[in-house]
Structures are given as C-alpha cells and as structure tokens.
Amino acid sequence: MRASAGSHRTFLYVRVSTxxxxxxxxxxxxxxxxxxxxxxxxxxxxxxxRVEVESAGEEKIERRKELRRILSEIRSGDVLVCRDLSRWSRDQVFAVHSVRQMRAKGVTVRFYTQPFLDHVPGAPIDLLGIIAWTAENERNATRERTMGNRRRLRANGAFVEGLPPLGYMVEDRRLMVVPEHALIVGRIYTDSANGVSVRKIVDWLRIEYPRVVVGQTKKHVMQWTTNNVLKILRNRLYTGYMETAANGRKRTTEPGSGKWIQTHEAIIQPALFEQVAQGLSARKRSGRTVENSLTHGWLLKRVAKCAECGYTVRASADRRVRGGEGGYYLCAKRCDPTKYKDRTPCTNKIAAPWREADAVVEAQVLAHLDGLVHELSVERPAARAEPVPDFKRLAAELVEARTNAVRLVVKGIISEQDAAKQLTELKRDEEALEARRVEYERRQTHDTEEARRAAFAKLTEYRGVWARLSAADRRELLSELAETVLLTASGDIVIEWRPVTDVAASMGGLEVELTPLATVLSDAA
Incomplete structure (x- = not known):
C-alpha cells in the first residue's frame, strides 16, 4: 500500500433531468x-x-451525488467542463455561488455552448448572474404551472406520482389493483406484523418470486432488496388513501402538506399498516447505534472511496468473528449496485482486511504528521518584497486584445480561423492570469507565519496524543490532511495529501472540529 500525489484533472459534468x-x-x-x-x-x-440523472432545482441539490462529489474533490488547477449553466444548476443562488467559489479556488470552469460566460477578470457585466437569474425564473414558472395542475388532479383522486407501487396499475390516472401482485404485498405486511425481519422477507421473496414482472409501458423484473421491501412497508397508498398535496415531501413515502382522502381500492387495512409501522420503528430503536457498531473504530470508515467508481467504500464486519475483529473494506457499489442509478456493479472486487488497511494508513498518517511538523518548524527565509501585480490592468489588456481580434474579423483584415486561434490563446492567458491572481491572494491571506505557527502547535499536540484520540477524531484529522483516500483494485490504499500551505491555513485558522486537546488528556487521565 502506498501514498501518491496527483496532477491537475479535468471533470466533465453531464446531466439530464429524467x-x-x-x-x-x-x-x-x-x-x-x-x-x-x-x-x-x-x-x-x-x-x-460524471453522469447525473436528476433535476437541477434547488430542492434536488442534496440528491445530486455526482455534483456534490465534484465540489468535494475539485481543487486549484483543475478544470470543470459542462454543456451550459442550466446543465450545472437552475437554482440561481447555488449556480452563481458554486461557480464563483470554484473560480476563487483557482478552478477553471468552462461552459462550451456558452463561451460568453467564461470568466473575464474586471468585466463590468456579470453575465453568469444574469443567465442564472433567467434560468431560475424559467424553472419557477414551470414548477408553478406543474404543481398547480398536480394539486388539482390529486384533489380529484388522480394518481400523478409516476410509477405506481407494486400491486397497482394506473388506468385513466386511477390506481387499480393487480390481484397477483396484491397477494405478494399482503404477505409482506403479514410477515412483518408477525415479527419477521425485512432481511428474511427479502430472502423468501427471492426464492418464491424470482421473476415478478412489473410496469405497464416499461416492463422490468422486480428487484427484491431491503430498500425496496421497506418502501413497500412504508407506503400508505396501500391503505386506499392518497394525499392531496406533496409540498415539503422529500420522498414519496413521507407525508406532505395535504389531506389524506380515500381514492382507490385498499390492499392493506389501515390498522395493519399502523401495526407494521410501529414494529419497524421499535426494531430500528433496538438496533445497533453508532457507538456500539462493530465498525465504529475503523479508521477508513466513511473516509475511503473506490478508485474505480469514486463511490464510498463500505466497512463490512464479519459477524462470524466475535467482537468485530474480522471484516473488510469493500466498494459499496460492488456490494449493492441496485442503490445506484445506473445499477451497474463496480469492477473493483477487492476486499481489503480492515486491520491491515488501517495499520498501513495509520503508519502513513503518523509519518505525514512528522513531516508536516518538521516542515512547519523550519523558519522560512525572509521573502523579498515583491511588487503587487496590477491584475485589473492586465485583465483589461486581455479584454482589449479580445475586442481587437473581433474587430479585425468584422473588418475582414484577418480570417475567422486566425481570430479563433488568437481568442484561444487569449483564453489561456486569462486562465493563467486568474490562477496567478488566486495564488497571490492565497499567499497573502492564508500562507502567513501566524497560521504556520498555530498549525505547528496544533499538529504537534495531536501527534503526541494520537493513540488517545477517538476513532471519530482520527477520521476527522485524516480527512483534513488528505485530499483523497482511495481503495484500488489491487488492494492498495492511495492517499493524496493536501499541500502544507492548505493544511496550515485550515489548521491554523481552527477550521477542524476535533475534540479539544484538554478533553482528550483529561479523559485519558
């Protein structure tokens, strides 16, 4: 297992809504x-x-996993490419804030069908804000029309929620019972009410009903997973009632803001539904908590990601070994691909023993801490005072050069091909200037002697009490020191460390929320 540093990367974000x-x-x-x-x-x-199939509205941002992955992984010098601003987001505040935040970090953001949104330092008009505002207004108007129609249809008992749940089909926007599927739903509820676990219900469903074909226009085989069975057990539509408004609802199984009215034939009696709901809640409360989980003390839990697909690595305890001593790190997408939209298993088949992986990573963290402490302890030579670059003047010169190139094409002095080459070179000059400006401002604001001294003191103390830190604090410290922690298909853990200046800025600025050292020392005593 090894640690390595990466180079500048390019991310291509691709999204559709449905x-x-x-x-x-x-x-x-x-x-x-x-x-x-x-x-x-x-x-x-x-x-x-990075491919995403999700709406770009404000209320769907938390469900856009690929977008959030990019925002967490991208760093200075990287490039983000997207078709246009609406593909990135239609929410005005998020679109403007996220793009500006990335550009402030030194990331190049390009919309290849909207070159006029390319960042020009010192430009008098914020085209990015104008386009985002227009997209937001368009989205709000469309949503109001759609939600108004849906509220009216729901009030009349029409089903407008997309695909019907197992046991029903839609005819003229009304839910109609499918008898052979309703029998399966009834047995699922009966077994759950009798105390049968969801996992055991899934087991017999896979044996007795391996190929249940559902869907009207797009037929597919029902996938019997724990999540799908839980969705069935939590869906109040089976009682024959439908909610008239979904405002505030995050999932179809959660309540909205409307009234429940009887609109269709019931498969499950309301009393049985409430009995199952109470049973599920009681079993959830009696299950393992975070503190007594078998994987609570694992260092790479919720920190490492799969090097093949980029999704989180799962900490899987081997329950055959008492006390959680056995277990592995596995790619979550490999274990259960049905939870992901493309439903394709990851090619990473490795199962890394957790004790071996944690021991190797812990040794690397301690060695890296020693290196950081040594580097921060060395007094840097006094830097010669450098003149402050006039970035506004340099940016204005590039804008003038671009305008001149366009003017020469209009007058026929140069061809469009020559102008395109000049504009491409100017674009690269603008990106280089912006990166230079960001780096200069970062040095002036973050890479200070005060920040380095504060980071040196904090890292020195945490290095000394590493053995007494809680598992959560160790994971938090590792996340702060490392850019990425990846599990490769060969079983190696590849760590990309953050630059020392970034660590000094964050640790010196007290941005890391670790347990106070005084608390750690007093608990140990």
Missing amino acids: YDQAEYGTSLDGQRDLGIKFCAEQGYADPQV
Missing part, C-alpha cells in the same frame, strides 16, 4: 461526446466523466 432522457434520449451521449471533443480542442487532460 430517466426517460437517460434511457431513450440522446442528451447524455451528445453532452458526453461534445464535452470530450471540447476538452481535446482546448488541450485539457482526458476528462473524468
């Missing part, structure tokens, strides 16, 4: 092909393509 677009349309393929071609033309590195 599964129909993703499965039958050409939007995903078109965005991917054009984005890869654009990256090649601009001389960027081969992009990491």
